[in-house]
Amino acid sequence: MPESAAAQHGEMLCTLPGDDVRQIMWRYAGRFDLQMLVQSARQVARGTVARLVAEGARHSHDWTTAKDRMLKEFDEAGITAMFVDPEYGGYLEGPKNLAMALAAFELAWVDGGAATCALATGLALAPIHERGTEEQRRRYMSLAVPGGPGPGRPPWRGAFALTEPLPYVGVETGILGGKVRIADWPEGGEPILEVNKRGRFITNMAFANFVTAAVDSADPRIKGSCMVILEESDPGLFDRGAPARKLVHQLSATNDPILQLKVPASRIIGGYEVKHGVLVPRYSHGEIIEAVFRRTRVTVGLMTAAKLLSAIEPLIRYHRDRFRGSDAVPPGSPRYELGLQQREDVLYRVIDIWATGEAAASLGFAAARLFDILDPLEREKDATLAAQGIKGGTAAYKALRKRQKDALEFIELDARPQNRRDQARYEELKNDKVVQFLVLDALANVLCPAAKLWNTGHGANMLREAVSLMGGYGITEDCPGFLGHKWMDAQLEATYEGPEAVQRRQLSVTMTNEVFLAQFANWIREMRAVASKRPGTGACALATAMQLWLWTLRHLQKARDARGNKLLQGARQGVTFPLADALCWLVATRQQILDVLELEEKGPQNPAVAEGLEGTLQFFTDLAHTHVAKAAGEVGRICAELVFGYNRHPAWDDPEYRGCLTEDELVAVDSLVPGMSGYAADVVAADGAHPAKAGPCVEFDGYEDFQKMRVRLDACQTGAMLSKDRAAKALTKVMIPAALDYPQ
Template sequence: SKETILQVDKRCLFITNMAFANFVTAAVDSADPRIKGSCMVILEETDPGVFDRGSPARKLVHQLSSTRDPIFSQRVPASRIIGGYTVKDGVIVPRYSHGEILEAVFRRTRVTVGLMTSAKLLSAVEPVIRYHRGRFRGGETAEPGTPRYELGLQMKEDVLHRLVEVWATGEAGASLGFAAARLFDELDPLERYRDEVFAQEGIRGTAALKAMRRYQKEALDYLQHGVDCDKPMVRFMVLDSLANVLCPACKLWNTGHGANMMREAVSLMGGYGITEDCPGFLGYKWMDAQLEATYEGPEAVQRRQLSVTMANDLFLAQFHGWIAEMREIASNRPGTGACTLATAMQLWLWTLNHLQKATDPDGSKLYSSSRQGVTFPLADALCWLLASRYQILDLLELAEKGPSNPVVAEGLPGLLGFLTDLCHVQSARAAGEAGRICAELIFGYHRHPAWDAEGLEGCYRAEELIALENMVPGLSSVVTDLVAPDGTHPSKAGPCARFDGLEQFMRLRNRLDGCLTGAHLAKERAAEALTKVMIP
């Protein structure tokens, strides 16, 4: 009749908020045969034993957040096991392992960390503008009313263009982060419904994963053929496949690229940016962003998850539909860069499909968990595309609902014009990054031809070219790999590489380059708008 008591001994490192916490959730494991597996346990400071908050961690960042290395040695009732437990043959069996609980938590909190970095990036815009405009004020050559006095460093195109990129990155990161957060709001009730159904059927763990597979075909039909389906489990499958991509993508891109752009914001303040009294505390925010990139799994962890989830058929079916969606948006709002993004998305999808089937010169499969030189860069490219897509969708949302909002309605046309240019700038940057990565992966795993017997087979001989010139006048003017009768050849690494089987990729890549038309004009318009931003 008495409840089982657990003796918990644990030493922790780098625990946030420990200075004032009166309880903790601790991940524990045991070699005691009376309890099976790992679990999470709640420890309170009033429990018998030692609740030592430990010494402060000597960290360089997040100085306003208490972080310590606590020590615990306490006796707590087994009812503190998170999720509860059962008793089988006298052995305590926790319903959830510590890994299952942490996965559920990190799946959501990673989005928050990504938004923290985007918020820092957006908060840097105003201090940078203030600094640039006031840079020369007080000097003898800066008279009130002159451009040097009113604009300061904003007379220089470079600082304006770089700040446009900082602002565009912040907007894209915020759009991606809030899209992921809204997705989890929609997913949560469906996830609870799934858990209730499986609890009634007595299904859990790996058996639950197998049980979900029976809904895979219905979900694909729903996405690919527009088949009506109101089954909550099918809806869960669709949203879950998307959440498994957006969560790590938000964490990876917002914090990784966001930290790089935060450094750019600091550099726009000159030497002032790394001082303690820098306006906006940009130096501190830059350092904090470095930590946020490693919080709850560094970049490699997010890329590893993406390399699996982005190849899910349900996600790819949605991604394929987004390409048509961007084309439609481009026809209605051509200045957003949606058409550029659609072509980049098409190129990324072609690259993924190709790499999943391709092998290297030694016959080893390219797209596999061990070939992180393939999967990780492709995950990075996807993140760029996702952030730009959600930025464009947020612009459309503002255009639709902005007129009814008194906060933005008055100056909405000008705001929409500026944000449209930011979308164009960001989509061009995303397309450029995706195109570069895809091209490196497609061509980078082909051996370059050499001046050997195999390589010379594809070259023209001088005597052959003379004969062909009589039938095709002008052919010699386009031939680059010509072998003379004495065997001499052009001085270079080898014959030019051939692209057999990659013609569609080449067409898509050429089209993508052409789709960048107008991107820098959009950047110049956004840069000019920065000189007119009103700051109280």
């Protein structure tokens, strides 16, 4: 494989990547509002939050005065107001997905609980923002802004109460614990609702001023489910409940509240209609939650990504300094200068952690940016459908299904060069908001669960690796970078807002959407094109892995197991879930490569990045290549397991098996084509003797295609370890700060 100029010249990563580099890679170099938010959040994280952790604030489950100080810091730093549109007193224009993602990333760099705490009011506001009436938006958004209406008024903080069912009682997650009934319905007046809600693991509940709660109807005069807004001063019981005894995220307040309150029906999020004496909420709780979670889950995925990347500097410092201070290790000696970095294993493992962090961040930020585009598009789509008299629910679903072929046509046209497509038709479809929504929505429905699932799940595994690389230090509270805490916290991030099984379930549905698969097929071509220009990125191997995954999916859609049962179906989680896992590796790694290309394109325009860019690019390219190798390995393994694993192994005495030749037949074959017998694997002797193995080798329709791709994929690993070698060497040279910029 040809090496880049930087590789040939031995250009190395000079310093750890700074803000200038990240702004380009994560596409906010042109957004000074976001750059300022990053700096603000960083100051709080590496100041107040880090001090709290260092002082042992995580040792208490209670919401303490010290922890409460953090909320004030969030307010002053603009973190509290970042969810709010300027018309209600906020300061960030437009969609807030990337903004939230960046702020959460910065806070989680130090402590995941602090990030969760900062995001929880945003989560409480999200149902109101996404589906609330204008009156509801105006009231609660304005109240959530520090120093909003009222002199010196502290902001209102919110909690979001979906309520997971109480554990060990056999309730399914689709069933809600909360109930709503009509307490009073005055003649010609507004109904008064009685809400009974028991929450569990509700973040911010220790100090929340309002709660957005999901409830089910317990009254024939209310249809279905809905979400309601509850305020702490509403008549009834607003019991914040006992704090959860969490082992993780202790800088967020988590309680099990009991809420028995009477509220006017105008608190139903999105409003309601009265039809034939029945109160019909405009949105069910499910419709609201879907709109909320698919955005906020991305942010959770990024929290784990931040931790992975935050581990790099402490690890390098620990490894380099490991033997310094000993009389037996004089300054200037390799042992003094490099410490444990003299050992390849240490370097390789840090590279794996770093590569995972890069891929996780790339995937998460790509998803956040996508939602920033999708948010206004969704509103335009709704408006377009509404203009056609289509309101929502089933009617909207049917209308969108009808447009799916247009979306597929657009994707197909988009992949062609301009001179080889019907440009007028392409422009028409490009300007069609419904078509564009369908295209991006299909993508978002994969990227969001992928970011949540892969970043947190695989990220937690890699954080364990980071802890192990600190030796005994790693499992102490003195570990620089709080790595032990971060490892444990990652497990919660893998769990809340929908645990891993929920994400896999969602992916198993959305990954088979033809609109997504058409885009995925284009990505294969895209990666081949990248590979022809930048062979060192591993894009070619990734393309092959993508091809193998797509082939496997198509195969499994038709294939049946040895018992004749269909393989790719909802209930067959042994098939769909691993396939979803494999897809996550692919989408994360693709985005990692795209971010490297972005840096290559835009880096030279910034003088601060241009200096040393060759070395930086070479390092990121090597990281990507290294990660492609991991991804390809995972995908190959999973696909092979699924393609072969559900077939019964052929037996020697199987009368239907056609793969075996007898020795006589073999002689006959050789007489026709000399040497042909050498290709026969399974030969049975006249007396029935056969090679010492379980049975003849397997064959099925498509077997050869799969084998060719699998072998090609293995061969595509060529050069990946050379990249890892180079990246590892860069680790020994890179300049790191004299000390970590937050306390320990």
